Amino acid sequence: MYELKTKENDKSVLAFIEKVDSKTKQEDAFRLLDIFTEATGYQAKMWGESIIGFGAYHYKYKSGHEGDAPLVGFSPRKAKISLYFATGDTQREDLLKDFGKHTTGKACVYINKVADIDVDVLKALITQSVTFLNETYPKNKA
Template identity: 75%
Template structure:
């Protein structure tokens, strides 16, 4: 049975997705993050799966043979917290997160409650650094 990637670009509207975020405050934060990510990457926002707003893409292949595509960076305004998909696997992430503001860090993302809790200049640095890291680590095969 072939593995079907859950995370792939869809034709769904980013704006429509944000408009359907239940919490008005989270919706406002999603628009703010959209502006920050577009400004930092210069890339168009695309929906990845049903709930991730992603920017750019890269193709990865692990030693195990598992491979797929993922956005270079992205975010998702989830019910509990906002997930920021930045700096996956980069060792410089910790230095940037030191002065980032209130957050929780996991392997693949950083969780925040609201944009007001973080330093948005550091977020821009995290975004640009993450894009550079992933483009260097997974150069385009094309």
């Protein structure tokens, strides 16, 4: 059976951010920590080795695959900062039109730095993602 590698753990979020090599990315990570905490009302937790997540939900797909994941999160990666939002939320695309400089993947939105984006749109993306996941998976464990 497949086992998720990215699980919530008790590692220190602040210690993780303090180890980020780039001073600019480190400063952006602290700023994102404040933004995500304020927008969600959840305490930041480490998920795996490098994802800072907020809240949690339990998902179960039709295939039978299930697990736990953060409602939203981010990771200050070497190349770009990854922002994690709900997949399948059609409102995400509308919000991203006014977000600023970014690229997207299936579940991630990638930015170079916080200065490139509209923070109010980021807050709206966070709130929308949390709402969407709480509605999609109503037995939220967070």
